[in-house]
Amino acid sequence: MSVQVEPAEPIAKGILPTAKQSIGDLFKWKQRVEVTNEYGESTFVWQAPPPLRNPISLFMMLDAKAWLFFIVGLAAWTADAFDFHALSIQTVKLAKFYDRSKTDITSAITLTLLLRSIGAAIFGLFADRYGRKWPMVVNMWILGLLQVATIYSTTFGAFLAVRSLFGLFMGGVYGSAVAMALENCPTEARGLMSGILQQGYSLGYVIAACCNLGVGGATNTWKIIFWIGAGLSIGVGIVRMLFPESKQFIEARRHKKEHPELHQNDGAGAFWKECKKMLAKEWKMCIYCIILMTWFNYYSHTSQDSYTTFLLTQKEFKNGAASRGSILMKTGACVGGTIIGYLSQWVGRRRAIIGSAFMSMLLIPAWVLPQTERALSATGFFMQFFVQGAWGVIPIHLNELSPPAFRSSFPGVTYQIGNMISSPSAQIVNAVAEGTYMTNKSGNRVQAYGPVMAVATAIIALGIIITAAPGPEKRGARFELAKTAGEGGSDENLARKVSMVEGHHSISGEKGEQRNIEKV
Template sequence: MALPLLLRNLIPRREQRSNARPLWTVLKSLTWLQWAQFFSGWLAWTCDAVDFFSVSLSVVHLQEQFGKSTHTITTSITLTLLFRSLGAVIFGVLSDRFGRKWPLVFNLVLVAVLELGAGFVQTYPQFLGLRSLFGIGMGGIWGLAASTSLENLPVEARGLASGFLQQGYAVGYLLAACINLKLVPAVPAGWRALFFTAAGMSLFAAVLRAFLPESEYFVKAKEEERQKGVHKTTGEKTRIFLREIKEMLKTHWLLCIYAVLLMTAVGFNFLSHGSQDLYPTYLQTSKNFTPHDSTIATIIGNCGAISGGIIAGYLSQYIGRRLTIIIFVLWIGAFIPLWILPSTFSSLSAGAFFVQFGVQGAWGVIPIQLAEMSPPAFRATFPGVAYQIGNMISSASAQIEATGGENMRTTIIKDGVATDVPDYATVQGIFIGCVAAFIIFITIIGPENHGSHFEKAKTAFEDGAGREEVTGADPAEKATGSSTDEESSAGGVVDEKQEVEKDEKAGAAVSVEHREKAGLA
């Protein structure tokens, strides 16, 4: 029974909606407000990357500043990732309860303040403490940015938008690398200038989001209440919200476990952080690159990441989310040798480009994959917490590679002398290879709600939101039988559960249809 199921999950799952429009037609129909809200989410995620990679790009400078080893400095990366899950819970709950706008604005302001503070520290304990607090602020950004960007766009554009959104992270890494390359050596503040600049960018993103209106999803919910003459107090809404969270966890517990496995336990977060966090240090230590050449190679790698993410996001709209992920992870495996074996700048830079093309290509599908599989009323909390729990468990990836490299040695010629150095290349190759194999397996056995109309769901403070599900097709089409996407709406570990609940789903779909006819969705 399991084997046919695994094979079935590899079949391309193109959307089969009767009213689907060509992508170009959809893009031309977008309003300036839809573009602006997407950009605000993308910018928030980009700033998150600049903030995070400020440390990765400054490891050598921080070693000199505080007199610490690579392993000790990367503790700050570990603690930042460790505390991000707490931030995801706090800001995700605030966003699903009160709306997308002001929780994201406050989140960005907090990040800006803490990043600025990190630029003024004088001791390593101070730096470690601030980066730990900083992790809480960073933890909220992804869930809020993804929900803000995707829920305001038509279904047909969400695959491409997902690729663009996720590559905000690669763009942020690219911007941080450029700042590190040009600004840091040119100003008296040195490495601190990177942190100051990152703080300013996050503050700008907060101001931009503050000038834009609330997400249409929440505006419609308030309008429904007004039309029905319902005036619930804040306390009543909060009590309903807390009750529906419990219902969501009780109804979707298996899905929660799967999402965490996908994003952690040698999953996606190990893939990205394992291939990025120690990469500049690896080039300088194991390959004898100068800081300048190391930064250039990082920039080239991120150009590959950006292109890979966008292409994968677009492709996933036509062949499905899971199959796209699998293709790009296999791509990574093919180029690992080019990523670690050469010693020349050109070859290693090419390896960085192609590996990051695959890494961020697979990642480019993740925002929409998580959004579509999520309980629809909890699209900030559920994906954000799954994502950041993955970060928490993968938080030690840089330290694992640093420790492994220090224990596994190699010899390079440095200044004409044979020098014993950590073998980060071999460690990273083995590490990423194992992670890639796991991701292929966990993706094959998982669900897929390709083309989910999650924007038609209830808000999290409405009765029944915790038990509501939105499947692959438009609920109205599903109820009338005009779509054949039901069989492809989910698979893997959740398929058997969905078979048992088929009758309940049909009833939920009809319920959503009635809400639409009444003008409530």
């Protein structure tokens, strides 16, 4: 018996008509999807979202290999985040060690974020062309060595130089980790797994803050945190080396071996030719994702990078209290990212992002005004619940919007270019706060970190809402069988692969399966 479907209008042509249509679709519970039948005939229909499933049943949908890839991807992203936050949570210690202002120290964060986009492009393209495994292994090993080099940087100039190189190699981790972790997940589980995966960033922060709490507030203890980070990164690289390549590349290599006549044109030339075609076709999507990721990177870095400094400076907490507050704040991020990422599979990616950003705006006064450790820890928890709740949607949202053959480079590059544009965020907050004073509860004149963070975060959250509302959404797109970038062959072979790749959402009867199309 066939399933009745409700016809929908095609995707509008042009930027403004498409934006208007996307905003209107936010207020419709069903999703507009393109489908095709076995005869190649395409049309648009309204498709109801899948019912909200028990998370345990979603976990059980992943087989052992899928869990293996997911855990390694999560570990890589967590270690990457630990390495980054090892600096941001110790800004005060490093300022004392190098006898510099806190703004000077955060210039290292700016340099790290600036160069991440270059690393994302280089290692992302290598990962799309040659596999997820070895680019990630090299990345993680070099990151560990650069952590060691940071420890032995005796001058501030050397410190900045090492952190710049660190940013170059740090940029290559995200795209490969996300693609490896999510590309073999069943469609129904991707929202939940995306939310968990993204919180590797917050988990890295929590581990770094716990280590900072454990080593105490003495100035030279910052080096211990960097030693721990070096061990984590090198360890993840060794673990990744022991496991096989991703399923996509194993199947691609098998196909090349079985059908060499279809791959005579494969190679670097075909890869770069395909890159150019992708950019010519998808440049609007590239620009949109870069704008979205610029807002998102401002969102996280403005609300978190100076938070420990805010507790130490404006609230005059001791190192232990500031570390505990930071730990609880990012624990909220882990919980929120997982829950809202899971809910996005049901309510939609854009609705989840917009709702989270709006809730974070409402929480801003409660986030910066309290005076006690308990109150600030509680409101910090819920603030980051929604900040990173919105972030929990991003890995799968970017993967679904990406051209299927570029799911390592496209999310990684757009994410890191957004990072590059937003790189001065922590430096801006510190510079404005250090030049603006207020009287705190104890009557002391202190740097106004709270008001600066509050105003900036409100503006950024509004920017996310305005950007996400008219944007595209391809929730449920199937991409796990997509061809690798640069894989040549005849047009007939390509058409056969596209028919395999482009979706598996069955919404028709026994005759002629219709599919949700993800253009290759």
